[in-house]
Amino acid sequence: MQSVQQSLEFLSALAAEGPVAALAKAFSAAGRELALVGGPVRDAFLGRPITDLDFTTDARPDEILGLVTPISQAQWDVGRAFGTIAARIDGQTVEITTYRSDSYDGATRKPAVEFGDTLEGDLFRRDFTVNAMALRLPELKLIDPSHGMDDLIAGVLRTPGAPEISFGDDPLRMLRAIRFTAQLGFSVAVDTAVAITEMRDSIGIVSVERVNDELSKLLKTDAPRRGVELLVESGLAELVLPEIPALQLERDEHHHHKDVYQHSLTVLDQAIDLEKSRHPGAAPDLVLRLAALLHDIGKPATKRNEPGGQVSFHHHDVVGSKLARKRLRALRYDNDTIAAVSRLIELHLRFFGYTDGAWTDSAVRRYVRDAGDQLERLHILTRADVTTRNRRKADQLAFAYDDLEERIATLAAEEELAAVRPDLDGEQIMRILGIKPSREVGQAYAYLLEVRLDEGPLSEEEATRRLLEWWAVRQEG
Known part of the structure; x- marks a missing residue:
């Protein structure tokens, strides 16, 4: 956290030019109050980047619109009924909201909107004290009726x-x-x-x-x-x-397994670290983080106590994928997010069959084919899923995955692996076999894709020969 003096100097500089200065001047000239409020004030004292400019005022929405129109390039209603007008000033979006003193009925979270008359009253209705501070403009006076600064300092x-x-x-x-x-x-x-x-x-x-x-x-x-x-x-x-607390599986004195809940949180931490190191400066990857948190949610349903004190979770990847799809659908995530997260969970164990580079080139191609556009996320999730405290085992797994990524890169350079397709397309298949669009075309395409995955790229002549051989066998059958 910055010192109060440093923060006030920063806020003073912010208010001296650009949209803050323009708004302060316009509202002051009209005899209206204006204050920078909430998140931007809080973040200024924390030394965090200010990404939003939110203001509050005693002016009503129609008057706000009249005051911002001459100094802005665009204006729109964010929610006039809630007292909020947005505008674009000097390339920045600002939101100005009339003081409010809402009341709630307890049955819904939608308030009966009532406009207020004082800044202090508006601040007191806000969620947390650290968000209930305002900088009155243009005089640059900090208003903090609920002692948010004390809580900000205390964290x-x-x-x-x-x-x-x-x-x-x-x-x-x-x-x-x-x-x-x-x-x-x-x-x-x-x-x-x-x-x-x-x-x-x-x-x-x-x-x-x-x-x-x-x-x-x-x-x-x-x-x-x-x-x-x-x-x-x-x-x-x-x-x-509910799938997250369900990961806190009960233990008994005879059967032992690692703490799945804590493991999942550690995988989330490690996935974020890898995400940042592999893609510095990129926006947070919600799909990856959902997959990391949820990757083992199939374990409670598949837990089995085995002889010898071992615990198994057979097929928890498949079960977890289905559970994640169901939960994310209930939470109204978009279809692309649901598909990507569930696919990553389904595939997150696939690598652990890769030992000492034992996979054939065909197996590597299938790994890439099955991951599709989620391959980079699968790389991160799989690496993050190693939480063993056995340093030798962790290093072996890391080296093995390094080797797998190197093989993928080599094959990709040789074969355009990211877009693996049969060596003949549908039009060529129909022409060679003399057939029209039908199920047989899809079956022929699937056959050639399997050949491509097994053997790598073929010449058009060789692919045609293989196709005709396959077709002849089918006709005889």
Whole structure:
């Protein structure tokens, strides 16, 4: 965290030019109040990049629109009924919202919107004290009615008022608290944490889409592990992502297995580290992180106690893939995300059959073919799935996967492996066999693809010969 003086100097510089200065001047000239509020103020004191410019004012929406139109390149309603107008000023998007003093009915999280008259009143209704600070413009006065600065310095999340009232008004705030612990590296105040646990069932009135959004934001933080742990500890995970607490499998004195829950969290950590090292500067990969967290969710359903004190989880990859597809569909993830995550889970054990380079070139081609456009994510997930404390075993697996990636790269350079197709296309097959579009064309295509995977590329002449031989055998049968 930066010093208060450094942060105020930064905010002063921010307010001296660009959209902040333009808005401050326009609202002041009209006799209206304006303040930079919430996230940007918080992040300035934390020394974090400011990505959003959010303002609050005593002006009503129509007046806001009238004030921003002359100084902006575009304007639009984010939610006029909620008092919010957005605009594009000097290439930056800003949002300006009228002071509010909402009331909730307890049955939904949609408030009866009531516009307020004071900045302090608007701040007190916000989710957490660290988000309830504002910089009044143009005078650059910090307004902090709920002592958010003290909590910011202490690294603590608490609600401005009683947490029971805050979460009762809007249960989504419980998930936001968990997300902020990961995003900001903060802890949750004891009374706030207790309220989350006691009120967790109220998350049921929150739309699935909003739950999805918070879970996704949590997983896209730099270090989501603590947030996931709080999700489980609070009991919220049992309601929104029950497959994760289910990984805490019971043990007995005779049968032993590693802690699947802790293993999954470690795989998530390691996948993120690999993601950052292999693709520095890239946006967080939600698909990879979902796959890492969920990759072993098939284990509870497939756990078997074997003779000799061993525990097995046969086919947990296939079962886990189906469970992930079902859960992600229930959480309203898009079809592409669902397909990619479930495919990665289904394939995450495939590499462990690769020992001492024993796979044939055909097996390597099939590995690439089956992974398709998820190959790079599969590389990361498979490497991250090695959590053994046996350094020799970990090194052996890492060296083996290095070897596999090298073989994939070599074959790809030789054969354009990423786009493996038969040596003859459908049009050529129909012409050579003298047939029209039909099931037989697809069967012939599949046969030639298997030959391609087994033997590598063939010449057109050789592929034609093989096709005719295959067709002759079929005709005789």
